[in-house]
Amino acid sequence: MKARRMGAPAWIALVVLVLLGVVLSLSCGPMGFPDDWLTIRLRLPRIALALLAGSSLSVSGCLLQGLLRNELATPYTLGISAGASLAAGALILLQPMLPVIVFLGAGCAGALGASFAVWALAGAAGGSDAPRLLLAGVTVNLVGASLLLLIEYFSPASRLIEIIRWMMGDLAAVDATVPAFLTPFVAAGLLLCLPRSGTLNQLSMGDDLAASRGVRVGAERNALLLASSLLAGGTVGAVGPIGFVGLIVPHAMRRLTGSDNRLLLPASALGGMAVLLFADVLSRVVAAPAEIPIGVVMSLLGGPFFLVLLFKEGRRV
């Protein structure tokens, strides 16, 4: 079988898809098609959030899949998102009046803590290979979720609705504050990981081979983990945990670009933007004028979509 690689038309199609999502997202909502600047200005921050969150969640998934050499690695399966949820969620419950940037910072700190905890746990268990890391990730994930439940249990009922709503993922932005604060986190994460895409290619071949080709394995892996934590942690702090983006987008893009991260990372960033824009439109249209939480939409769409990919793949091989 001859393997095909993504050419210019596919890249243009991806960009067009993102633009289409932006236009669609601008024109849908409780107030119908926007005919004044006010409505547009209300919807722009939401679009910005979808673009930022979509690209950072899927790129973060790509990074972890490359580092673990396993396509099941995502911020979720590795407990990174649980760490971010725990840190940001605890703050929402305990100190709700803090400025937004603190939640983003807490999300990043939680994500960083969780990812290094996962690597340390796997290392203590005898090595940082994919199965050990995934097991450690599942453990951190469960412990993080339980701790958050514990904090919820002791919180006053009036605060619970807020955290439950946040845990379902929420792109609603009243003004430009949240996207403005999230931008530097996403920019820093992308600046850290995109120039390392060739290095990630080497790391995904195994530590010895990468080192023999001139990669300083430890330092580069930490830089990429930091990037992934900035991306996933900042996003979870801003919009809550939204699942499946980091799993299905890189999976789908890999069929276009192959595993070359120099192509896969930018393609996943675009793909993530498009997917989250369309999911957000769906979340507002399906039960209009009510909104379905974006996290629920992603899981309901993402689950079956992933199964289809899995079955198709299974039949081909």
Place this chain on the structure above:
Amino acid sequence: MTVKGLSAGYRRSDVLSGITFSLDEGEVCAVIGPNGGGKSTLMRAILDLGTRRRGEVRISGSDTSRLTRIEIARLASFLPQEYDCDARLTVREMVLLGRHPHRSSWSMDSEEDIEIARECMELTGVTKLSDRLFCELSGGERRLVMLASALAQKPSILLLDEPAASLDFRNQIDVWRLLGRLGSLGVSVLASTHEIGIASRFTDRMLALAGGRCLAFGTPGEVCTGEILGEVFGIDLAVAPDGYGGFSVIPMPGDSRL
């Protein structure tokens, strides 16, 4: 390449002690010895991959302890026994990965990279596979592709950890013949192996390791004697010339340890 007084080990235990030998440009050397004798550790210690080490390693005249990883990578390439191959990459992309130390991490493949990859695929005879997916190849084909990728690194020495292990007889000969030919192109080769008979025909030097120490270093004729190989593997052996420049190793039936 010159290795002087090289000792190496992992966290607690020492695996190698006092290894000294040198290879000239274009010499092909087989490292032989029992399992656990230190063959893999020797390769890893030369490149300073996760071992504690003492001693000196010079490649093309430079002391490797003074070089950065990327400078070492431009002098020596390495093929471990195990590497991950789940990635959805074509053979050409796999070979191009070997160009990493010669470019910045984000740059795409240059004309020069593509030309070098083409030459290397030509050399190892995998050109016709170049658009196939690496993970769909057979074990022998994969080995030849990985060799091409190691060559694309343009090293002056190639370190190979059992390059022909688990290949069928024909593929083993293909790999060793190729290694022999690399020597004549000016690339030095250090390859560990258990196929003493085949290796002795295509190599210039042999290094016998047992218990972490060098028991013999010399031409295949000097190393392949019943006495030395018997000591290396701890059994009674006879060695006979195979009539074509190599040697046959014959285990003796009377050995009480067998």
